[in-house]
Amino acid sequence: MVAMDEDNYKEAIEASFKVFAPRGISSDLLQIIHDSCSEVDSNSSDFWVMVAALKEFIVNEGGGEAPLEGSIPDMTSSTELYVNLQKIYLAKAEADFLVLQQRVKSILKRIGRDPDSISKAMIKSFCKNARKLKVCRYRLIEDEFSNPAVSELQKYLSDEEYSVAMGFYILLRAVDRFAANYNSFPGQFEGELDEDISRLKTAAVGLLNDLGCNGSTVTEDLINEMCRFGASELHAVAAFIGGIASQEVIKLITKQFVPMVGTFIFNGIDQKSQLLTLPAFHRIRWGSR
Structure with a gap:
């Protein structure tokens, strides 16, 4: 019988290629944050207001990265260790969300809109999916x-x-x-x-x-x-x-x-x-x- 630790090493080796993946944001996301619509005003949609906040986050608190999603993949682990690791990622995701939320509020105030006009749920959903955003123009x-x-x-x-x-x-x-x-x-x-x-x-x-x-x-x-x-x-x-x-x-x-x-x-x-x-x-x- 293979011990749990050995299974863990095997999974780490199989996923080792991910370590060499380039850091930063995807080309799609880079294109979005540099879109002319990200220069927002009072007529901008909620989406582009959040994109403007995301752009500020990436440049400042994110250090070139988008907010963390908070989820982790399945892996061989004890329930206790897995839950503890998940809590760490969730805590960082929550911290990133709070920063992005504050930036959204600041931008809304700056363009003359109600700082609470974009709901917490909407910002949280945007934050969770920020790394996978795509703009489609029809x-x-x-x-x-x-x-x-x-x-x-x-x-x-x-x-x-x-x-x-x-x-x-x-x-x-x-x-x-x-x-x-x-x-x-x-x-x-x-x-x-x-x-x-x-x-x-x-x-x-x-x-x-x-x-x-x-x-x-x-x-x-x-x-x-x-x-x-x-x-x-x-x-x-x-x-x-x-x-x-x-x-x-x-x-x-x-x-x-x-x-x-x-x-x-x-x-x-x-x-x-x-x-x-x-x-x-x-x-x-x-x-x-």
């Missing part, structure tokens, strides 16, 4: 349609890994044009498949030209498949997409975990999911990973 659908990201579109169309996903993206928008012009979806009625394939191809070429991707094409196979599909709705695929959508909604409502940034394409033929990032983003959400 593009409005109106912008996506009126101001296409031509370079990104062309990049995806020529990339073997993403060309199919981008082809479906183009075709989905071409189908909208088709429906607006002919009051039906391609392949919806029997006996019109060949004609619909020609119509959809024309709509796709026109869309590509309007997007600034002159000369680019969508493969005949994808066009034929879109028409063969005939606006049907497979229950299994619909349930899968519904599950993904509900997860993303929960992320945005709870502001926990990082939501997808971009256009999600599910290719049921190849059983493949891909995310197309078509920049200039606007709206902001935040969460922890």
Whole structure:
């Protein structure tokens, strides 16, 4: 039987690589605290006020580090020793929270807001997740349609890994044009498949030209498949997409975990999911990973 001490040494050796990890904050967090929105005023959101306080904490009390979370991983130990170690981390996390809370209050007072307008629970949650923060800026659908990201579109169309996903993206928008012009979806009625394939191809070429991707094409196979599909709705695929959508909604409502940034394409033929990032983003959400 292996003694507890030997198990502890084994775990320490397996986790030894963590000692050599660079100190400091992540690139995501560094980008957030240097974002222009971190220069707060009376119109700033609670999130950016807390980011401003976090920036001050990192520079001063944190010594280049974010507040401590207070949790420790599972490890081989007696209950007494584990609980004692956990108390040490929790005490430091509480001390960091109190400092950050005071900085939040000071900033709120400085910008002319009620120092207690951000709740203790909100600051504590922010403090706990400070090391994992991520800002997501979303593009409005109106912008996506009126101001296409031509370079990104062309990049995806020529990339073997993403060309199919981008082809479906183009075709989905071409189908909208088709429906607006002919009051039906391609392949919806029997006996019109060949004609619909020609119509959809024309709509796709026109869309590509309007997007600034002159000369680019969508493969005949994808066009034929879109028409063969005939606006049907497979229950299994619909349930899968519904599950993904509900997860993303929960992320945005709870502001926990990082939501997808971009256009999600599910290719049921190849059983493949891909995310197309078509920049200039606007709206902001935040969460922890």
